[in-house]
Amino acid sequence: MAERINARIKEAKAQGAEFSVELRNEALEEAFYETADEARVLRLDLIEAFDSGARERSMERYNRARRIERTISARWRPGFRELENMLAVTDELLHEVGEVVFDWYYADESLMAERLLDTDAVGGKGLKCFLFLAMLSRVCAIAAEILLLARHGYSDGMRSRMRSLHETSVIMGALEEAEPPMATEVAERYSAWSIVEDKKDLAGDSVDDVDLQAMEESARRRWGADFFKPYGWALPLFPGRRGGVTFAEIDSLVGMSELRSWYRHANHSVHAGPSSVMRRLDFDKMPDPFISGAEDVPAGELAAVMHNTTIMVTRCGVAALRILSVVTESYDAAFLMHALQIAAKSAQREFDKLRELSNGE
Structure with a gap:
């Protein structure tokens, strides 16, 4: 070779x-x-034997996945149904409020004239509203992925997506609390921080993107070199701070630290550390110790992840509804918040009840 x-x-x-x-x-x-x-x-004989074994393995994996899905669904169906309902309520709120926001934006030429830095990108209050709509849309998508992965017994995927949901919830909370609703400086900083992401993506490559370079120069003039430090967009949340910010500091500031232990636990499902790698070997199951596909998720863990998911979706939904209602002055958020909170509490109660029943088995 x-x-x-x-x-x-x-x-x-x-x-x-x-x-x-x-x-x-x-x-x-x-x-x-x-x-x-x-x-x-x-060695045609060896190849044929291997192909036969692979076909048998494929059918075995399929049957095991179906069996685990049926087991999990039978145990958790009421909770899954309530979470599906909550996500449907959140999605409906997103579409209803989104229609209001877009009507508000396109009806006002002064809003449409606001630009981000020296570019043609949307800026000002319009950008802030679109950011919250986009984030809530992402929250709905991630929560649906968590539900799908949990239902099919992919616990690592479930935890890793919960980690992404936690991060989105923290950033959304930071944007809500960083400034008065009508202010847009931090929202614009966050949006412009895509410059840093793009430069990391292009690391080692020659950068000849004129628009990216012009946007970087404009951001440097307006916000200084510290903007380009880690989480530099969030510096206004820490008055007097120079240099970068850590995600843990933002997490603590917005009051998400009560879920941080789960966030740290989920890190193992994202990174290739020994804690996650060795979990894929179970010597009690010899001669087949490999956990290379779906698995039955422990009741306590699944219930906790689902409960935490409802908390974070609710927080994000309430944050978006509050900001958008104040900025656009186009609707009353109280009723919509109440509908979301009722759906969330129904899902939380169901998962808590199912966890108690599973622990008693």
Whole structure:
């Protein structure tokens, strides 16, 4: 195999090509498929046995996944139904309020004239409202993913998406509390921080994006070099602070620290640390110790994740409704908040009740 790869690279260099990662990967791919084709001819008996085993494994994985899904759904169906209802209520609020916000924005030319920095991007109060709408939309999507993964027994995925929901909830809370509802400075800083994200994405590549460079220069003139430090957009939340900010500080500031232990726990499901890696081996199940697919999620953990999900969706929904109602002055948020909170409490009660029943089994 190594000889084939080196031969491909040598041949390409002889034709004037320079060595690169792309060249190495192309040589590796060509050598792999050539070797695999030869193996099929030379050891056809082994290939057929392996293919047969893979087909059996595929059917076994399918049956196991269906069995776990049925087990989880049978146990948690009432709670899942209430959470689905809560997400439907939140989604309906999003669409109803979104229609109001868009009508408000396009009816006022002065709003449409507000721009972000020196660009053609939406700025000012319009940007702030669109940010909260987009964040609430993302919250609904993440919560639906958590529900789907929990229902199918993918606990790592469930926890990792809860981590994303926690982060979104914290950022949304920070944008709500950072300034008076009619102010837009922090919302614009947050939106403009996409400059930092884009530059990280392009790290190591030559950057010839004129618009990105112009936006970076404009942000530097307006907010200074500290804006580009970690979470630099959030500096106004910490008066007098120089340099960067940590996510933990923002988390504590907006009052989400009571869920932080779950956030830290979920980190293991995102990163490749030993705590998550070794959990995929269960020596009590020898001779097949590998947990390589769906699994039955412990009752206490599933109930806690679902309960926390309802808390965060509610907080985000209330934050969005409050900000949008004040900025647009177009609707009364009290009724909509009440509808969301009723749906959330119904889901929380159901999961708490089901957790107690499961613990008593």
